[in-house]
Amino acid sequence: MSSRLFVVGLLVVGLHAYHARPKNEEDAPMHASSKDLFEDDQTTLESIARISAPPHVPIEQPQTSDTEILEHLLTRGYDHRVRPPGEDGTIHGGPVVVTVNMLLRSISKIDNVNMEYSVQLTFRESWVDKRLSYGEKGDARPDFLILTAGQEIWMPDSFFQNEKQAYKHMIDKPNILIRVHKDGTILYSVRISLVLSCPMHLQYYPMDVQQCFIDLASYAYTTKDIEYVWKEEKPVQLKGGLSNSLPSFQLTSTNTTYCTSQTNTGSYSCLRTILQLRRQFSYYLLQLYIPSCMLVIVSWVSFWIDRTAVPARVTLGVTTLLTMTTQSSGINAKLPPVAYIKAIDVWIGACMTFIFCALLEFAWVTYIANKQDASKRARLDREKAELPFLQNSHNDVWVPREVAEQEREVMSVRLNRRQSNSVWKWIKMKTEWNDKSKRADLISRVMFPVLFLTFNISYWTHYGQYGIATPPT
Numbered sequence: 001m002s003s004r005l006f007v008v009g010l011l012v013v014g015l016h017a018y019h020a021r022p023k024n025e026e027d028a029p030m031h032a033s034s035k036d037l038f039e040d041d042q043t044t045l046e047s048i049a050r051i052s053a054p055p056h057v058p059i060e061q062p063q064t065s066d067t068e069i070l071e072h073l074l075t076r077g078y079d080h081r082v083r084p085p086g087e088d089g090t091i092h093g094g095p096v097v098v099t100v101n102m103l104l105r106s107i108s109k110i111d112n113v114n115m116e117y118s119v120q121l122t123f124r125e126s127w128v129d130k131r132l133s134y135g136e137k138g139d140a141r142p143d144f145l146i147l148t149a150g151q152e153i154w155m156p157d158s159f160f161q162n163e164k165q166a167y168k169h170m171i172d173k174p175n176i177l178i179r180v181h182k183d184g185t186i187l188y189s190v191r192i193s194l195v196l197s198c199p200m201h202l203q204y205y206p207m208d209v210q211q212c213f214i215d216l217a218s219y220a221y222t223t224k225d226i227e228y229v230w231k232e233e234k235p236v237q238l239k240g241g242l243s244n245s246l247p248s249f250q251l252t253s254t255n256t257t258y259c260t261s262q263t264n265t266g267s268y269s270c271l272r273t274i275l276q277l278r279r280q281f282s283y284y285l286l287q288l289y290i291p292s293c294m295l296v297i298v299s300w301v302s303f304w305i306d307r308t309a310v311p312a313r314v315t316l317g318v319t320t321l322l323t324m325t326t327q328s329s330g331i332n333a334k335l336p337p338v339a340y341i342k343a344i345d346v347w348i349g350a351c352m353t354f355i356f357c358a359l360l361e362f363a364w365v366t367y368i369a370n371k372q373d374a375s376k377r378a379r380l381d382r383e384k385a386e387l388p389f390l391q392n393s394h395n396d397v398w399v400p401r402e403v404a405e406q407e408r409e410v411m412s413v414r415l416n417r418r419q420s421n422s423v424w425k426w427i428k429m430k431t432e433w434n435d436k437s438k439r440a441d442l443i444s445r446v447m448f449p450v451l452f453l454t455f456n457i458s459y460w461t462h463y464g465q466y467g468i469a470t471p472p473t
Contacts, residue, residue, distance in 0.1 A: 070145055081154070084131060095221075096127050096225065101237070102123050105191075107246060110246070112202070112336065121214075125189075127185070128184050128185050129153070129154060129184050133184035153180075158218060161217055163195070168192050169193070198210065198213070202338060204342075205279070206279055207464065215271070222268055223269050251275060288327070288344070292324065292327060295324050296354045300445070300449070302359075320358075324355055
C-alpha cells in the first residue's frame, strides 16, 4: 500500500515539475530520472518562498501652512457657539459690529396682486473675531484663509424681516465664501435668491412710484450683542444694466437707512435698503389709454347717424359699452382689490360714463322724435275734422282754409325778414334747428368732445406727474 502511495506521489511531483520547467528546456532529453525532477521542484518552491512583498507604507497627506493654522485656531478651545468678545476682550466689552454690503444681481417678478417681488443678490457681512487672529501685518503668513465645509465658526444670526421665500444657490458648488484674515476679520459672502413682500400703494396706478424694502436684522441677539452698520463706501452695488432690465419698472434709485426695532424681548439692530421703482407707462398707454379713447370717439359716431336707423345706433352703443367693460375687467384682474380709488379707476369710469351717456342720448332723441310725430299726427287729424272754412281773427270774416294758411305764411316771412342775424337764420335752416330731435344730436356733437377734452386736461394735470404714493388715511 505504501509503495502505491509513493508511486502516485512521484507522478504528481513529476507532472508539477514538467509544467514549471523553463522554456528552453523543452528540447532536453526526456529520460531524466525521477530524483532530478524531485530536486528541481524542491528548488522552485524554495525560490518562491524567498520572495517577500515590500512593507505597506501609508501615503502621507501634504500638510500646508494654511491647514496647520486652521487646525491650530479651531482646536485650541475655540467655541463657535459663543459670540466674539468685545473691545476689552470680554463678552461684556460691547457688541459685535457687523459691517454689511450687498450686490443686487437681478430684480424680477414684481407682483401687484400678491404685493411681492423677487431679487437675487450677493450678501456680504464682515466682523472681527480676535480669537481667530493668527498673525501680524507684514509677516510671512498668508493674508487670509478660506474655510471649507465642516469648519464651523461663530456667525451672526441675520435674517430678512420681509422675506417670504429664500434659498441659497448650490450649483456647481455652494456659493458661499468664508474668509479669515490674519487680524481676526471675518468676511462672509453668499449668493441668495429672495421673495420679499412689498406693500404697494396704487392710488396713482399706472403712473405710480413704489418703494420696496430689504430689511436685515438679527433674530436672537439684541443691540447689546450685535450692531449692524452699512459699509461706508458703496453699501449697495448694482449689477451693470440692472436699472433698465426690468420689464415693467425702472429702478430709479437705491438708498440705505436704519430700522432698529423695539419689541417685548429687547431692541434689535436693523438695516434697510430702499428700492425706488417707477412703473413704465408706455405699455398702459398703448394697451389701455389709446384703445379706450378710440372706443369713446367711436360711440360719438351715433350722433351722425340718422335717428331712424335704430338698429345701427343701438348696436354701436351697446358694442362699445361691452368692449369697455371687458377691458376694465382685464385691467382689474391684474390688481388687488383695494378700498381706495386708483387713477385707472377714474379713467375707466369716465370712459364708460361717456359711452353710456351716448347710448342714453339716443334714447332721448328717440323719445323726442316719437313725441313730435304723435303731436304732428294729432294736429293733422284735428285739421281734417274741422270745417272747410276758418274764422279770420282780424275782421271776424269766414274765409277758406287755404287763404288763411297763405296769410300765416306771409306773416311768417315778414317776421323772418325782421331778424337782423342772417347767419343764425342760415344755420337754423341748414341744420333743421327747429326739429327738437335733431337739435339734441347737434348739441351732442359739440358737447361730448368738449367735455371729454376737459376731462383729459384735468386728469393728466392731476395724475400725469409721477409721485410716490402714500398709505391712504
